[in-house]
Amino acid sequence: MAILTVSSHSALRLGTGLSLLAMLGACSEPLDLDMRGIMNGGFNTSDAARAATAPRPDPDNRGVISYPNYQVAVAQRGDTLATLARRVGLAPDELARYNGIQTGDSLRAGEVIALPRRVAEPSPATGAVTTGPIRPPSEVDITTLASDAIERSDPTPTTRAPQTGTEPVRHQVKRGETAFTISRLYNVSVRSLAEWNGLDSNFTLREGQYLLIPVATQAPPATTTASVAPGRGSPTPEPPSASQPLPAETPAPAAAAKPAATAAAKPVANVGQQTEASESKAAMSFPVQGTIIREYAKGRNDGIDIGASVGTTVKAASSGQVAAITTNTDGINILVVRHPDNLLTVYTHVEQISVAKGDAVSRGQAIARVGDFEPARVHFEVRKGFESVDPMNYLR
Structure with a gap:
């Protein structure tokens, strides 16, 4: 009869994995911990390979972020659902029903609450730069840009450029879903999902909750390379000298080498300098002499x-x-x-x-x-x- 032997290190690792699985099986709540890298001991880069995401847009003073098809409100420190509802101008009961929580429930700072209907658009009166929802840059009218030029030229400007961006997908959490399953569904990192929606350190979700799916700034890599142990990666490239002989001529000594051309200094506007007629080769000319x-x-x-x-x-x-x-x-x-x-x-x-x-x-x-x-x-x-x-x- 063949005898199967297991090293003490492998037995410990296998026992630890089985014990952890047993503990998870005893839990009544749905869990979705990523086990990759625990059972085989390999280093995992799956989260780093996910699409990079942009930061969440800034809300106005009420906490409202407005998109063409929906609006959300971002909770402030010390908020309950009732105080947030009053600040954005909605009935607390209406907001509670739509989000599946109670009016007196406390909210985390940064937590996103979906609005069941549109409230007044963000505007300069509510702390926003411009009036209206966030739209793609291609849809922003040129006069929107121009209207903020005066404030930007003020010696002590306090305004920002108008926010533009892509409207994110809004996902409603279903029974059994977790932050991990949702992040994998949309190919974003769970950390980005948490930052966009103000989740706690345990990534706690509730059934019926609305989440904003972070907007990707770049596509994820088409393929990823599996991790390998040191010394077992891709072969070292062959140097050119292995297939081609070195040049017969001996390079000139460094002291005799011609100095490299100095890169042109980046032009700057020196305060106090007099403007001059721009050269014809310049892309633009000064609009005024002064x-x-x-x-x-x-x-x-x-x-x-x-x-x-x-x-x-x-x-x-x-x-x-x-x-x-x-x-x-x-x-x-x-x-x-x-x-x-x-x-x-x-x-x-x-x-x-x-x-x-x-x-x-x-x-x-x-x-x-x-x-x-x-x-x-x-x-x-x-x-x-x-x-x-x-x-x-x-x-x-």
Whole structure:
């Protein structure tokens, strides 16, 4: 009779696995712990291979995140369902029935609650940048971008760029589902699922709960390579010298080698420098001749400010089409020109605008004059799509 022997290390590992399975079998609640890597001792990278996800959008002051097809509310510290319901303007009983919880139940900070019907859209009055739901960048009207240009040019801006993004899938939890099964269903990490929905450290869910499925920022890899023990991976590539002889000539000594060309320094807007007529090879020309009084700083000043006398002619930085002419609540004019390659230029603090929406403009064409402000200046932005870029990269 053959005798089967098991090493003490393998027996311990097998016994541990069987004991854990027995404990799980005794539980009445559905569990879905990932056992990969426990029974065979291998390193597992399945979670890292899942699609990378974007952060959840910021709610307004009420906690509301609005999408075209639904809205949710994000709980704040100390909230109960009743206090959240009153803050967003819904009846507590209605909100409780829709989410399958009681009106007096406490909520975790960051927990997502589905709204059964639409409430007032986020707007500047509720702490949002713009009014309306979050939409894809391609659907954001150019005037939405322009309306925030004044605040971005303020010496102490406090606003953000309008939020854009993809509407996430909203999943309602069914009996027996767990955070692990749902994360695998949508191929996102359980950690991202927890962060988007304010789950606790145990990833606790309740039947009937609504979850936002994190939006992927990139597709997951098509294939993944299984983990292998050290020394058993893919073969080391053969060096070129193994198949081709080394060159006969001896390289020149390092001291005699020609110095590499120095990379051109990135252009910056030096505060106090005088603007000059841009070279013809530059992608754009300065919209006004004057002194740069404020440089580009992404998130703080999304353009440059050029000081010039009131009434100085403002010219189009590049050829394009006038996409928007609007004003803010203080009556300050905002002019936006669209250019090829998804570029936009924004001009503010201008008056006597001499073009209309839809007009074609040429580089250097007069489009307005410097307005009477303190200090008199033109705020000038360049945007690639809806992302600001340093104008000096185009002016030099």
